[in-house]
Amino acid sequence: MFFLKILQITGFPLTNSKWLHMSDPRYCHYSETIEVPKPEEEQQFAEIASRMKNISSLMSDRARHAARSVHAKSHGLLRAELTVLDGLPEPLAQGIFQHGGIYPAIMRFSTVPGDILPDSISTPRGLGIKVIGVEGPMLKDHQGEVTQDLVMVNGKAFPSPDSAAFLEGIRTLEKHVNDSEAFKQIVSTAARTAETVLEAVGTESAALKGFGHPQTNILGETFFTAAPLRYGNYMAKLCLEPASQNLKDLKDKTIDTGSGHSALRDAVVEFFKTGEAVWDLKVQLCVDPETMPIEDASVPWPEELSPYLTVGRLVAPPQDAYSAARRLYVDEILSFNPWHGLEAHRPLGNIMRARKQAYAASSQFRHETNGRQISEPRSIEELPA
Numbered sequence: 300m301f302f303l304k305i306l307q308i309t310g311f312p313l314t315n316s317k318w319l320h321m322s323d324p325r326y327c328h329y330s331e332t333i334e335v336p337k338p339e340e341e342q343q344f345a346e347i348a349s350r351m352k353n354i355s356s357l358m359s360d361r362a363r364h365a366a367r368s369v370h371a372k373s374h375g376l377l378r379a380e381l382t383v384l385d386g387l388p389e390p391l392a393q394g395i396f397q398h399g400g401i402y403p404a405i406m407r408f409s410t411v412p413g414d415i416l417p418d419s420i421s422t423p424r425g426l427g428i429k430v431i432g433v434e435g436p437m438l439k440d441h442q443g444e445v446t447q448d449l450v451m452v453n454g455k456a457f458p459s460p461d462s463a464a465f466l467e468g469i470r471t472l473e474k475h476v477n478d479s480e481a482f483k484q485i486v487s488t489a490a491r492t493a494e495t496v497l498e499a500v501g502t503e504s505a506a507l508k509g510f511g512h513p514q515t516n517i518l519g520e521t522f523f524t525a526a527p528l529r530y531g532n533y534m535a536k537l538c539l540e541p542a543s544q545n546l547k548d549l550k551d552k553t554i555d556t557g558s559g560h561s562a563l564r565d566a567v568v569e570f571f572k573t574g575e576a577v578w579d580l581k582v583q584l585c586v587d588p589e590t591m592p593i594e595d596a597s598v599p600w601p602e603e604l605s606p607y608l609t610v611g612r613l614v615a616p617p618q619d620a621y622s623a624a625r626r627l628y629v630d631e632i633l634s635f636n637p638w639h640g641l642e643a644h645r646p647l648g649n650i651m652r653a654r655k656q657a658y659a660a661s662s663q664f665r666h667e668t669n670g671r672q673i674s675e676p677r678s679i680e681e682l683p684a
């Protein structure tokens with residue numbers, strides 16, 4: 300009964316018999332002992348952070364400007380508003396979602412590489428969301444701030460299970476930083492089409508296969524935290540899914556990336572000249588730590604055991620989605636980081652712990668190199684029009 304009530308409140312399709320057998324899920328409670336750090340992981344985290352910083356350093360030497368070690372190229376920078384649904388049932392009413400409310404937010408769409416490649420080299424996508432005006436006990440290094448970041452990619456799970464595997468990928472990427480754009484184009488096209496071609500061009504790793512992505516409009520994507528977060532008393536993964544028809548229409552919609560260096564950005568700017576976008580913010584609660592592991596981020600949590608349920612709505616009105624002033628502020632001053640947020644949304648598991656040092660090192664390097672101050676907004680008015 301209890302679960303049926305949640306489904307009703309969140310508008311879940313009750314007529315779908317797939318969900319009806321789940322009348323009594325046992326949501327796993329968060330406790331500090333849920334995380335099981337590996338003895339060798341701190342050393343891996345330090346090496347990841349240092350190699351990623353080195354990637355930034357090699358790129359910045361080439362570009363005469365420092366950018367993020369990964370997700371360097373932004374494609375849309377939005378002012379948005381998050382409405383947290385009122386009256387959520389207790390398992391969903393946690394952390395920032397504890398009470399209904401309205402928060403301003405900043406969104407940054409990106410693609411994975413650490414260099415600013417033409418969009419014809421089509422790669423997986425990311426989204427940083429910064430919710431402003433959040434109150435409550437913050438994570439240790441975020442005290443005094445009023446922001447909660449949600450950092451997402453367009454995949455339900457992370458490609459690497461743990462920091463050891465991720466480190467292998469980073470070592471490979473580091474070796475290929477100075478490969479020519481022509482080579483990266485070949486790898487990206489090959490990764491989209493046939494693995495055999497990839498092997499034929501002599502690349503050595505799954506890290507480079509990750510360069511391939513269908514050439515679709517970035518606004519049609521659903522984005523996921525992929526790795527878990529504490530969700531107050533519970534644990535969860537989150538996602539942001541297109542809700543308005545104009546976004547749904549863009550799912551898998553091919554765009555002509557040959558038409559310019561910034562086809563993705565141009566498509567976003569065009570959309571927001573007149574369009575309003577609405578997304579559902581959804582939560583998937585952990586109901587079984589065996590099939591929904593905390594320490595292995597490469598496992599998609601089975602949705603038949605625990606579906607994603609809507610807890611909020613994000614709306615972005617028509618706007619200039621990429622003004623020069625806004626690019627300067629969001630790309631250069633801000634950073635989106637899963638460790639920016641409430642203790643109630645502590646990032647969980649080995650991959651999340653690995654991100655802490657790496658994001659700090661990348662951000663510090665680019666801010667220092669470009670002579671910028673690291674700063675978190677206290678108000679949406681700090682985002683230029």
Ligand code: HEM
Pocket residue numbers: 347351366367368369370407409425426427450451452457462465523524525526633634635636650651653654657658661662665
């Ligand atoms: C071992 C795992 C990971 C490491 C070491 C890592 C590292 C990094 C670093 C160093 C940055 C640049 C930060 C900056 O300069 O501000 C970054 C950005 C980003 N990462 Fe990760 N990452 C990891 C996993 C993930 C995962 C699991 C996701 C999402 C599900 C993700 C999504 C993003 C996004 C969207 C950005 C761009 C943020 C922005 O717009 O400022 N990363 N990552």
